[in-house]
Amino acid sequence: MDRLQGRADSTGAWPRRVLIALFAAACLSCGGGGGGMSDGKASVGASPIPWTGTWAVAPWATDAPGFNNQTVRQIVHTSIGGSAVRVQLSNLYGSKAVVIGNVYVALRDRGPTTVAGSTRTITFGGQQSVTLPAGASIASDPVPFDVPPLADIAVSVYLPSETPPRPTGHDDSLQDVYVAPGNVGADPGFTGSTTNPAGQAYYFLTNVDVQNAHATGAVVAFGASITQGLRSSSNANRRWANDLAVRLFNAGMAVGVLNEGISGNTFFADGEGEAGLNRFDRDALAQPGVKWVIVSDDAVNNLNTASPSSAQDLIGAFQQLIARAHRVNVKVICSTLTPFRGTQFWTSAVEATREEVNAFVLSPTSGCDAVLDQARAVSDPADPASFLPAFNSGDNLHPNDAGMQAIADALDLTSLK
DSSP states (O other): OOSOOOOOOTTSOOOHHHHHHHHHHHHHHHOSSOTTEETTEEEETTEEEOEEEEEEOOOEEOOOOOOSSEEEEEEEEOSSOEEEEEEEEEOTTOSSOEEEOEEEEEEEEETTEEOTTOOEEEOBTTBSOEEEOTTOEEEOOOEEEEEOTTOEEEEEEEEOSOOOSSOEEEEOOSSOEEEEESSOTTOTTOTTOEEOTTOSEEESEEEEEEEOTTOOEEEEEEESHHHHTTTSOTTTTOSHHHHHHHHHHHTTOOEEEEEEEOTTOOSSOOBSBSOHHHHHIIIIITSTTEEEEEEOSHHHHHHSSSSOOOHHHHHHHHHHHHHHHHHTTOEEEEEOOOOOTTSTTOOHHHHHHHHHHHHHHHSTTSOOSEEEOHHHHHEETTEEEEEOGGGBOSSSSSBOHHHHHHHHHTSOGGGGO
16 A cells, blocks of 8 residues: 554463563564665665565444544554565545544553553654545554564554544454543553443554565455454454464465455445445555465355345356456466355245356366365354354354354465465
């Protein structure tokens, strides 16, 4: 995006002592200034290190009432680590300009608190404050900062003046966000903070990118609520994209995993986010370091409705996305559509359409570069139109934590080489 436009435990959290040790090592290696930075890229010898996304969310208009002289501390769970960091902020769906007073990044300790001494100031063109016009997004300057993989960092954004309601961000984040009065982003204890009363969401923050000399690229999980992780455990990072990041880390593969799912999203109609076909170039192909896109579950929402799409239309959407990705040398991993017998709109005719789309995805002539067979991963072998009970969250549509893990386990990691 252009300017102005150790080992984790079972929960994915790094022990506090490990985070402190990692940060201390980073300070020794980074020195006191921004040496080695040029045009937003760090260098190893003569070779610049490109940016790779370690975390992302798909922007849309949130349901929040807005902010005024408040600091918002947002918790980001990384996929890959790096030696430098930048953040991207967006006012894409804002109705007027938004003033960003300052931004800080730090290692998270627990809850809203951060590790003392880890806070770093984020700047934009050398300035701490920046104004985002309506419709604009911005990438920050690079900051030397040792970002651990599979760990939590905190990004604190101070909003000094009133912002309009429904700020750009991402609802249903499954991660608590903390709000405090005044300009307290540099305070490790985040004095006076409360859990955001508007619910779990991200505001203005859409991306965290790192410079990692060993990174081979990023994979974007593009889809709807199953991709977003709806019905997985809150504050636990149990979305299938998170589980995939753990698999990649354990396999020694430095691949960023970016979650661009929006609950309720479809291929063809705006509503819960822009239509998948409309947002694909921005939310998938424009991500830093993207090499692969997993096209996941938008089509499920096109079927699980009172007016289901035809197999021809859904196959055409897959073909269009494949062609657009291939034009910019990005590979597409196509996902089969998961079952949903037992939901309001399931019929035998809709099931036949799902099976026809899945047959296309699995066909050697589909044009897909690889396949993630989500349907096989979570369906009941005795009744393929239904979830395996052990993987059903209870609504017959979304997988539970175990189902999310099954989806992540179903991807052949050689497809990301």
